[in-house]
Structures are given as structure tokens and as C-alpha cells.
Amino acid sequence: MSTIQPTAPEKLWTPANIVTLIRICLVPVFVLAIVSPWPEWMGLPDITMEAKRLIAAGIFILISCTDWIDGYLARSRGEVTDFGKFMDPLADKILVAAALIALVELGTLPGWPVLIILAREFIVSGIRMVAASKGEVIAASWYGKAKTVFQMIAIVLFLAKDALRFPTAAAAFTNPLFVLSWVVMGIALILTIMSMLDYLVKARHLLRGSGQPREAVAPAEERPTEIAALQQAIDAQARTVVEKAAAAGATLATAESLTGGLIAAMLTSVPGSSAAVRGGVVSYVNEVKESLLGVSGDVLSSQGAVDELVALQMARGALRDVGSDVAVSVTGIAGPAGAEPGKPVGTVWIGCATTRETRATRYQFDGGREAVRLQTVLAALRELEAALEAPERA
Numbered sequence: 001m002s003t004i005q006p007t008a009p010e011k012l013w014t015p016a017n018i019v020t021l022i023r024i025c026l027v028p029v030f031v032l033a034i035v036s037p038w039p040e041w042m043g044l045p046d047i048t049m050e051a052k053r054l055i056a057a058g059i060f061i062l063i064s065c066t067d068w069i070d071g072y073l074a075r076s077r078g079e080v081t082d083f084g085k086f087m088d089p090l091a092d093k094i095l096v097a098a099a100l101i102a103l104v105e106l107g108t109l110p111g112w113p114v115l116i117i118l119a120r121e122f123i124v125s126g127i128r129m130v131a132a133s134k135g136e137v138i139a140a141s142w143y144g145k146a147k148t149v150f151q152m153i154a155i156v157l158f159l160a161k162d163a164l165r166f167p168t169a170a171a172a173f174t175n176p177l178f179v180l181s182w183v184v185m186g187i188a189l190i191l192t193i194m195s196m197l198d199y200l201v202k203a204r205h206l207l208r209g210s211g212q213p214r215e216a217v218a219p220a221e222e223r224p225t226e227i228a229a230l231q232q233a234i235d236a237q238a239r240t241v242v243e244k245a246a247a248a249g250a251t252l253a254t255a256e257s258l259t260g261g262l263i264a265a266m267l268t269s270v271p272g273s274s275a276a277v278r279g280g281v282v283s284y285v286n287e288v289k290e291s292l293l294g295v296s297g298d299v300l301s302s303q304g305a306v307d308e309l310v311a312l313q314m315a316r317g318a319l320r321d322v323g324s325d326v327a328v329s330v331t332g333i334a335g336p337a338g339a340e341p342g343k344p345v346g347t348v349w350i351g352c353a354t355t356r357e358t359r360a361t362r363y364q365f366d367g368g369r370e371a372v373r374l375q376t377v378l379a380a381l382r383e384l385e386a387a388l389e390a391p392e393r394a
Contacts, residue, residue, distance in 0.1 A: 016074035017084050023066040023091045027098050030059045034102050034159070057159035063095060064152050092148055093121055099155045108158055116189055117151065120196040127203045143198050147191035154188050157181035202364070226367070230374040237381040238266040244388045245276035245326070252384060253322035254280030255293055255314040255329040257305065258348065262377045263328065278324045283314065289331075293317030305331050306343050311351030311360040319353040326387045327353045328380045332363075334372045348376050352383045354390070
């Protein structure tokens with residue numbers, strides 16, 4: 001069973017970061033391949049304009065694949081760095097923007113889709129800057145990740161489409177590749193707008209002009225109806241997780257910090273949970289995280305307990321020491337005190353480990369202490385369900 005080895009905080013030139021920088025450096029190569037008359041420069045008259053576009057599409061696909069490579073290297077080697085978190089999405093934006101502008105320059109794509117996509121990036125970047133100035137990090141939703149994927153697929157399709165020649169407009173609309181390219185671009189634009197609106201909704205408290213960092217504002221009073229709804233959702237989710245684990249013959253483990261054993265309590269409150277739940281560790285202080293779960297002391301001292309690497313290592317430690325098939329970990333700030341720069345109250349990292357992979361997700365929850373803890377329990381149970389439904393367990 002593999003273990004996650006933490007990287008020293010000062011280490012910058014990790015393999016993942018190097019791949020990210022290579023991706024940025026390859027963007028001019030792609031632009032030259034698509035817009036310059038390089039076949040003439042190299043004395044290759046047999047390479048037609050259509051072939052040139054297809055070659056450019058291949059280069060774009062190759063560069064896009066490095067996005068998966070650097071993410072895999074960072075997670076598998078335990079080398080997720082602040083530099084990588086900043087540069088990786090920036091590299092994607094540079095590549096997509098360069099490709100879209102090149103397509104407009106070639107007359108392959110009208111300018112209005114590009115304006116929508118670039119406007120979204122400027123708006124979201126501005127929101128992130130406002131959030132950072134107030135010590136908050138707005139977590140990206142699946143909309144943002146999906147829109148990037150669809151944008152890249154659309155670019156490849158438009159490059160391939162442009163290698164075709166249609167005698168009439170009617171002939172173009174009857175061509176499956178032409179229609180598919182615009183359908184994918186349409187989906188990409190819809191996701192682009194939805195992801196922008198998602199950021200605006202999440203940042204609405206920052207855009208009201210209060211001028212106060214969120215962690216400096218006392219948490220809102222708990223609303224009994226919302227707490228009751230959360231508890232009801234947790235009960236149902238716990239039953240679902242136990243039933244799916246028992247049906248799959250899988251065992252579960254937990255490693256909890258801010259929830260103090262609530263996740264394990266909800267799982268074991270389900271009748272028949274002994275068939276699936278093996279146990280859990282309540283690691284409320286760093287010494288227990290380090291001694292029982294094997295979390296790196298260097299990471300705890302340099303990054304703090306509320307960190308992606310800590311969540312990853314807690315999940316792996318629970319998986320290993322409890323001997324389960326799936327393990328979930330939670331570490332965060334429930335409040336009302338404990339906020340740090342960049343980590344306001346409600347910041348939670350949830351890790352999930354199986355025998356094949358470990359991942360962690362950052363959440364930003366609203367409300368007071370009880371609301372944050374209950375939202376964490378619900379999100380952790382959903383992570384367990386997702387892991388049980390993963391293809392590797394099918």
C-alpha cells in the first residue's frame with residue numbers, strides 16, 4: 001500500500017511544477033504552428049493548410065494532456081504547492097485564451113464566444129482578488145472544471161472543422177463535425193456563464209461593501225430549521241453510505257478533527273452498520289494526528305492542521321491503521337475562533353482514501369459552529385458515497 005510523502009515547503013521545482021511551466025512555454029509553439037507559414041519556412045510544400053491545422057490540433061491536445069500529468073504528479077507524490085495551485089489554472093487560461101484568439105485571427109471562430117470566455121476570467125479573477133484581500137479563498141465548483149474541459153474539446157473540434165471545406169452554408173450545417181463543434185462550444189459557453197454566476201453567489205457577502213474580513217465578523221446565529229434539515233439529511237446520507245458499503249462488501253473508516261467523532265457516530269447509528277464500519281480516529285490535536293495517523297510533523301508545523309496534505313495523510317493513515325477499504329478525513333475551522341489568513345471560519349478540508357487513490361477537497365461552509373460541523377459531516381458522508389460508487393469499485 002502506497003504512502004504519501006510530504007514535500008518540504010520551500011521546495012519549488014517539483015516535477016509537477018516543472019510540467020506546468022513546460023505547458024506555458026509550449027503555448028507559443030502551438031500559436032506558431034497554427035498561425036505562421038511554417039511549412040514554407042521549412043521548405044515543406046506538401047503540407048497543406050488542412051494538414052497544418054490538424055497538426056496544430058495535435059499539438060494542442062498534447063499540451064492539454066500535461067494538465068492531467070502535473071495534477072497526477074502533485075497528488076501522487078504529495079507535492080501540492082501554493083505555486084502549483086496558482087500556476088496550474090493560470091497555465092490552462094493562457095493556453096485556452098491563446099487558442100481562441102488564434103482561431104479568431106484565422107476567421108475560424110467569431111469573436112463573441114471569445115469575449116464571453118475572457119470576460120468571465122476577468123470577473124472571476126477580480127472576485128478572487130477581493131476575497132484574498134479579506135483573507136478568504138472561494139472554492140471552485142465543478143462548473144469551472146467542466147467548462148475548461150469543454151472549452152478545450154471545442155477548440156480541438158474547431159481546428160479539425162477548419163481543415164474541412166464546405167461549398168455552401170447548407171453543406172456545412174449537414175456535416176456532423178461542424179454541428180458537433182458548435183454544440184460543444186455552446187455547452188462550454190453555458191458552463192462558463194454558470195461558473196461565473198456561481199462565483200458571484202459565493203462572493204455576494206464580499207461584494208456588499210462591508211469592508212470587514214469575513215473571519216472578523218461573528219458567525220450568524222444558528223437557525224433551528226436549517227440545523228434540523230441538516231440533521232435529517234445526515235441521517236439519510238449515513239443510511240445510504242452504510243447500505244452501499246454493505247452491498248459492495250466494503251469497509252469504512254474515519255479520521256476526524258473538527259467533527260470530534262460525529263461522522264463515525266452517524267454511521268454507527270445506522271442498524272447493521274457493524275457489517276461496514278470498522279472504526280475511526282478522533283485526532284483533535286496535532287500530536288494525535290502525527291502519532292496515530294502518521295501526519296507529517298513538518299507539514300503540521302509549516303502548513304497548519306487545516307491543509308490539503310494533512311487531510312490526505314489523515315485519510316491514508318485511517319485507511320492503513322484501521323484496515324478499511326475506504327476512509328474519510330476532516331480537518332478545518334468550525335469557529336467561532338481559530339481563523340487564520342486565507343483560512344476563515346468555515347474552511348474545511350475533506351480527504352478520501354481508497355486502496356487505489358487519495359484525494360482532498362476544500363470546502364467553505366457558512367453559519368455558526370454547529371452548522372459548520374454538521375455541513376462537514378454531510379459533505380464527508382457524500383465523499384464516502386462517491387468513493388463507493390467509483391468505477392474502481394464496480
